[in-house]
Amino acid sequence: MTYELFYWDGIPGRGEFVRLALEQAGADYIDVARTEGGMGRMMAMMKGKAGTFAPFAPPFLKDGDVVVSHVANILLYLGGRLGLAPKDEAGRLEANGLQLTITDFVGEIHDVHHPIGVSLYYHEQRDEALRRAENFRDQRLPKFLGYFERTLGNGEGQVHAVGGALTYVDLSLFHLLEGLRYAFPKAMQAAEPDYPLLVALNAQVRELPRIKAYLASKRRLAFNEEGIFRHYPELDLPSG
Amino acid sequence: MTYELFYWDGIPGRGEFVRLALEQAGADYIDVARTEGGMGRMMAMMKGKAGTFAPFAPPFLKDGDVVVSHVANILLYLGGRLGLAPKDEAGRLEANGLQLTITDFVGEIHDVHHPIGVSLYYHEQRDEALRRAENFRDQRLPKFLGYFERTLGNGEGQVHAVGGALTYVDLSLFHLLEGLRYAFPKAMQAAEPDYPLLVALNAQVRELPRIKAYLASKRRLAFNEEGIFRHYPELDLPSG
Numbered sequence: 001m002t003y004e005l006f007y008w009d010g011i012p013g014r015g016e017f018v019r020l021a022l023e024q025a026g027a028d029y030i031d032v033a034r035t036e037g038g039m040g041r042m043m044a045m046m047k048g049k050a051g052t053f054a055p056f057a058p059p060f061l062k063d064g065d066v067v068v069s070h071v072a073n074i075l076l077y078l079g080g081r082l083g084l085a086p087k088d089e090a091g092r093l094e095a096n097g098l099q100l101t102i103t104d105f106v107g108e109i110h111d112v113h114h115p116i117g118v119s120l121y122y123h124e125q126r127d128e129a130l131r132r133a134e135n136f137r138d139q140r141l142p143k144f145l146g147y148f149e150r151t152l153g154n155g156e157g158q159v160h161a162v163g164g165a166l167t168y169v170d171l172s173l174f175h176l177l178e179g180l181r182y183a184f185p186k187a188m189q190a191a192e193p194d195y196p197l198l199v200a201l202n203a204q205v206r207e208l209p210r211i212k213a214y215l216a217s218k219r220r221l222a223f224n225e226e227g228i229f230r231h232y233p234e235l236d237l238p239s240g
Numbered sequence: 241m242t243y244e245l246f247y248w249d250g251i252p253g254r255g256e257f258v259r260l261a262l263e264q265a266g267a268d269y270i271d272v273a274r275t276e277g278g279m280g281r282m283m284a285m286m287k288g289k290a291g292t293f294a295p296f297a298p299p300f301l302k303d304g305d306v307v308v309s310h311v312a313n314i315l316l317y318l319g320g321r322l323g324l325a326p327k328d329e330a331g332r333l334e335a336n337g338l339q340l341t342i343t344d345f346v347g348e349i350h351d352v353h354h355p356i357g358v359s360l361y362y363h364e365q366r367d368e369a370l371r372r373a374e375n376f377r378d379q380r381l382p383k384f385l386g387y388f389e390r391t392l393g394n395g396e397g398q399v400h401a402v403g404g405a406l407t408y409v410d411l412s413l414f415h416l417l418e419g420l421r422y423a424f425p426k427a428m429q430a431a432e433p434d435y436p437l438l439v440a441l442n443a444q445v446r447e448l449p450r451i452k453a454y455l456a457s458k459r460r461l462a463f464n465e466e467g468i469f470r471h472y473p474e475l476d477l478p479s480g
Contacts, residue, residue, distance in 0.1 A: 048390065053334045056341040056387050066330050069337035072312075077333060090306050093317060094293045097309035100343075101296040107347060115355045115368065117375030128355065128368045135357030147296050150288065 003029040003078075006042045007059040011227035012175075012220075014106065015059040017071045018078070020171040023214040025082035031219070033058075072099040075168045084168045095162045098151060098169045102176060105144045109183070110228045112136045112235060122225075122232065133235035137187050141180075145195050148173060152197040159201040166208075173198065174205035179229030186237040243269040243318075246282045247299040251467035252415075252460075254346065255299040257311045258318070260411040263454040265322035271459070273298075312339040315408045324408045335402045338391060338409045342416060345384045349423070350468045352376045352475060362465075362472065373475035377427050381420075385435050388413060392437035399441040406448075413438065414445035419469030426477040 003022060007015030015031075022029045032038040041050075045067070048054035052062070055069035061077065062068075068077045076096050079085025085092050115132040116125040152159050152173075161169040177198055181188045192199055205211055214220055223229050243262060247255030255271075262269045272278040281290075285307070288294035292302070295309035301317065302308075308317045316336050319325025326332050355372040356365040392399050392413075401409040417438055421428045432439055445451055454460055463469050 053337070054390065055337065056344075056384075060337075066333065068333045070340040073333060073336045073340055076336070093306065093308045093313060096313045096316070097293070097295065097300075100310040100313055103340075104296075104347070107344070111351065111355075115351075116372050117379060119375060119379045128371070131368070132356050135359060139357060139359045144296075150294065 001028075001064055003027060004032050004062040005029055005059060006032050006038075006045065006055075006062065009033045009039070010221065010224075012179075012223060012229075013059075013227045014071050016175055016221075017102075017168075017172045018059055018061065018074050019219070020175055020211065020214075021075055021078055021082055021084055021168045023219075024166075024171055024208060024210050025078075025084060026210055027078075027082055032062075070103075072096060072103055075099055075172075079168050082168075084166065084171070086163045086165075086167065091163050095167050095169050098148075098161055099172060101144070101147065102169070102172050105140075105176070106228055108136065108140055108144075109179070113230050113232060122230075126234075129232075129235060137184065137237060141184075141187065141191065142194070145191065145198060148176075149195045149198050152201060159197050159204060161201075170201060170205060171211075174202050174211075177202045179223065182223040183229040183231050184236045185231070186239070190237060241268075241304055243267055244272050244302040245269055245299060246272050246278075246285065246295075246302065249273045249279070250461065250464075252419075252463060252469075253299075253467045254311050256415055256461075257342075257408075257412045258299055258301065258314050259459070260415055260451065260454075261315055261318055261322055261324050261408045263459075264406075264411055264448060264450050265318075265324060266450055267318075267322055272302075310343075312336060312343050315339055315412075319408050322408075324406065324411070326403045326405075326407065331403050335407050335409050338388075338401055339412060341384070341387065342409070342412050345380075345416070346468055348376065348380055348384075349419070353470050353472060362470075366474075369472075369475060377424065377477060381424075381427065381431065382434070385431065385438060388416075389435045389438050392441060399437050399444060401441075410441060410445060411451075414442050414451075417442045419463065422463040423469040423471050424476045425471070426479070430477060 005015060005018055007013060033042050042058065044050050045052060046054055053067045055067065059071060059074065060067060060069040061074045068074045085095055112133050113122050113129050114125065115128045151161055160166060161173060245255060245258055247253060273282050282298065284290050285292060286294055293307045299311060299314065300307060300309040301314045308314045325335055352373050353362050353369050354365060355368040391401055400406060401413060
């Protein structure tokens with residue numbers, strides 16, 4: 001069975017957390033909105049015109065008759081099937097809890113450039129964004145990164161978030177660091193020495209053969225100023 | 241086994257979504273932070289000093305050795321055990337997806353009064369809050385309420401979000417409407433005629449015998465200006 005992933009074309013966005021799991025598992029999947037007629041199918045499903053559960057927003061996954069919405073829910077569903085989740089219930093709950101903390105952090109990262117509303121352009125809320133960015137860099141970035149750093153353990157020379165094996169949480173933490181480096185290069189350059197395990201995990205995931213091949217492929221979309229992680233230099237740490 | 245719920249004392253907050261499920265099921269539970277020494281235990285667990293998984297933030301649930309963090313994850317864990325979730329996997333995934341949309345909406349409702357940062361007081365970000373509140377009332381409130389209204393079905397005279405029976409999602413939608421009515425009484429008075437099923441579900445849940453008894457008890461905390469749902473009249477619809 002081919003998994004169908006529904007997400008906006010043109011940005012890595014929230015869909016990327018799902019893509020990385022599918023890619024690492026070598027799963028058979030289609031990025032529907034990037035295929036001919038795919039956008040129309042995605043919009044029809046959200047409007048409830050497909051006779052299935054109607055998700056509030058992308059990403060969502062269709063596996064036969066099952067429709068799963070929200071990144072953490074999709075990864076919970078795929079985790080066991082793709083061999084990227086702990087085998088025991090306690091471990092799965094822990095992985096889901098960590099993924100939901102990543103979800104919260106991603107929401108905050110998005111709202112740095114959209115503190116007033118998603119219906120407005122960035123330039124219409126730039127003043128508020130400047131203020132939120134300062135608060136984000138000073139307070140939220142170290143709070144979340146410090147938390148994830150503490151959850152990482154070193155097992156047999158490898159860094160993992162849950163248990164002693166690779167899970168979808170590790171893949172998501174890899175992407176989180178990639179996105180933050182793109183959006184806030186100066187702030188991250190200053191911060192990274194404080195988070196050696198997160199940096200090591202990022203390097204480790206990047207070298208996984210399937211991830212390495214994926215990152216070099218056309219399936220991997222580049223970060224840009226339409227997505228979650230946007231590089232607006234004025235929101236980064238000031239120079240000097 | 242007694243469930244231990246960890247959440248800040250003094251506000252309904254995010255903990256309330258869990259409390260409503262425990263109460264409706266007549267489950268044996270302790271609201272730990274409201275007991276003698278409970279705040280210290282909660283903080284120790286978050287600092288990883290209890291030898292368990294360390295959650296990022298309350299609420300979290302302890303059930304023996306299992307620690308579950310985040311509202312949606314806790315309800316996923318409790319749903320089957322308390323008889324408040326669909327029995328089939330597709331239904332459970334749908335319930336979890338809806339609960340995660342509620343989570344996103346709750347985050348946006350909170351950020352109406354805190355658009356710049358949680359480390360700042362409301363009065364320090366009041367100007368930005370006024371602007372965000374207008375966007376919230378005009379765009380986000382109808383978008384989310386309209387979505388939930390469309391997910392509700394009428395089965396045998398009863399309104400339910402998933403399948404034909406009461407689930408934790410129904411209880412959360414009850415509380416969502418309660419909170420919105422407290423925070424934005426004028427906007428909700430104007431909006432409610434557009435959402436007859438949400439209003440009917442709210443009335444139906446309020447009359448469930450165990451919920452009715454809970455709402456009249458001291459265990460139910462009143463909304464106030466320390467929580468998610470805050471009544472600042474200037475953020476509500478202007479009069480006239």
